[in-house]
Amino acid sequence: MKIAIISFAHMHAVSYAEAVKAIDGVELVGIYDEDVTRGMEMAERFEAAYVASLPQLLAVEVDAVLICSENVHHKQHVLEAARAKKHILCEKPLATTVEDAKEMIRICKEEGVQLQTAFPVRYAEPMQQLKLAITDGAIGDIVAMRGTNRGQNPGGWFVDPVLSGGGAVLDHTVHIVDMMRWIMNEEVAQVHAEVDTLFTDEQVDDAGILTLQFANGVMATHDPSWSRSDAYPAWGDITLEVIGTKGRIYVDALADHLHLYTNRDDSTYTQVFTGADMDQRLIEDFVYRIQSGKDVTITGEDGLQAMSVALAAYRSAKEKRLVEMEV
Numbered sequence: 001m002k003i004a005i006i007s008f009a010h011m012h013a014v015s016y017a018e019a020v021k022a023i024d025g026v027e028l029v030g031i032y033d034e035d036v037t038r039g040m041e042m043a044e045r046f047e048a049a050y051v052a053s054l055p056q057l058l059a060v061e062v063d064a065v066l067i068c069s070e071n072v073h074h075k076q077h078v079l080e081a082a083r084a085k086k087h088i089l090c091e092k093p094l095a096t097t098v099e100d101a102k103e104m105i106r107i108c109k110e111e112g113v114q115l116q117t118a119f120p121v122r123y124a125e126p127m128q129q130l131k132l133a134i135t136d137g138a139i140g141d142i143v144a145m146r147g148t149n150r151g152q153n154p155g156g157w158f159v160d161p162v163l164s165g166g167g168a169v170l171d172h173t174v175h176i177v178d179m180m181r182w183i184m185n186e187e188v189a190q191v192h193a194e195v196d197t198l199f200t201d202e203q204v205d206d207a208g209i210l211t212l213q214f215a216n217g218v219m220a221t222h223d224p225s226w227s228r229s230d231a232y233p234a235w236g237d238i239t240l241e242v243i244g245t246k247g248r249i250y251v252d253a254l255a256d257h258l259h260l261y262t263n264r265d266d267s268t269y270t271q272v273f274t275g276a277d278m279d280q281r282l283i284e285d286f287v288y289r290i291q292s293g294k295d296v297t298i299t300g301e302d303g304l305q306a307m308s309v310a311l312a313a314y315r316s317a318k319e320k321r322l323v324e325m326e327v
Helices: 012-021 036-045 054-059 071-083 098-111 125-135 168-184 278-292 300-319
Strands: 002-006 027-032 064-067 087-091 115-118 142-152 188-196 207-214 219-228 237-244 248-252 257-261 269-273
Touching: 002 012, 002 054, 012 027, 012 036, 012 064, 012 087, 012 278, 027 036, 027 054, 054 071, 064 071, 064 278, 071 087, 071 098, 087 278, 098 115, 098 300, 115 278, 115 300, 125 168, 125 237, 125 248, 142 168, 168 188, 168 207, 168 219, 168 237, 168 300, 188 300, 207 300
Parallel strands: 002 027, 002 064, 064 087, 087 115, 142 219
Antiparallel strands: 142 237, 188 207, 207 219, 237 248, 257 269
8 A cells, every 4th residue: 555645744744654654565655745845854754755746746656645734725635635536534623614624525525535534532542442431331321521632832833823723722622522422422512612822922722611512412521722831741631531320431542651750851750651652553544444445434524523613612702602513
């Protein structure tokens, strides 16, 4: 199987490239990046060809592409790849508007290509175990949930709303909402949110609180933020607490780590993650699905639903009201 990467703008692109290189029988054949210097550096690092234009890349013999460009470019890159008959793994959020996401899904279906949304958190071992426990009825019927995704401000294009489409609420809501949807097989019906910029002077949100009601009546809250300082010993957290009629489960996707104390560098204490590599599992599953002709695990529709909740949160905060989901 031959894979190409469209842009290394998103930080996950590096780990995805490493994952591709680690799979036997899979070849990273090409890289396109509007940032020529970055693209050439990544091509050299991963022993792949740097291709100067996207049409040239898509003309190469490639089975699938990984799209890791700035959020606002996802639509263009997905549509071009789909029309070139390439299967697609697109970084989250799938798009920056509901209309764009729907068009991306439609064109991929018309062209007969698979579109997967990159939600690696589903592949984290604690989240996999949570899903099994819920399915097995370990805590009875779910009555409420609470999620957090609190990390460091990534800076760069992430804090430019023209390129990102939103700040922390968009960036860190989609993962948790996807998890909530996945474990219940239910959609969000109502969204109420507070959104603000509390930790920097950037012109984009870095904090929020969402209250969600699902179609089955389950209530949930979510705390998405870029609230971790540079001095924090880890990137952040990805947690989910599920309360049921027979018990409670709390998981943190990043909880498997070592406590490292050292005087060998600028940081005297860090948390070194030792759990299963969720990015590697994501890429392995995507490759398996494409090679076997099966439907991808996390669809474009999944990306649309999670993204729509984040966008509804912005609308709720701006209009100061409860928003009914319409997707």
